[in-house]
Amino acid sequence: MSDDLQRHPLCKRTRHLFRVLGLLVSGLLFLFLITINLVATIVVHVPMPAVGENQFDAAIVLGYPAQADGQPSPILAQRVRKGVELFGGVLDMWIGFAQPL
Numbered sequence: 001m002s003d004d005l006q007r008h009p010l011c012k013r014t015r016h017l018f019r020v021l022g023l024l025v026s027g028l029l030f031l032f033l034i035t036i037n038l039v040a041t042i043v044v045h046v047p048m049p050a051v052g053e054n055q056f057d058a059a060i061v062l063g064y065p066a067q068a069d070g071q072p073s074p075i076l077a078q079r080v081r082k083g084v085e086l087f088g089g090v091l092d093m094w095i096g097f098a099q100p101l
Contacts, residue, residue: 059086 061083064076072080 059083061086 061079064073064079066076067073
């Protein structure tokens with residue numbers, strides 16, 4: 001920009017306005033995120049095995065690619081075994097298996 005344009009009062013006011021609006025929007029976004037986290041912390045009850053709670057609503061078992069011949073890979077087999085263990089032991093409602101993208 002030329003020096004005349006940078007010294008123009010309207011240009012200075014506009015830059016100041018954008019700075020203030022940027023700070024205001026950033027502050028509001030920060031407060032929104034803090035509020036969401038506080039509400040989630042207060043409202044959502046997460047079972048905690050360390051303090052004696054062992055009932056869970058769901059389990060997500062991540063998948064893993066099978067071997068070329070279609071047999072489960074060792075990692076997939078281990079994950080399926082753990083899912084079955086959770087389903088038979090601690091899991092109350094349902095179990096879901098997810099395939100990686």
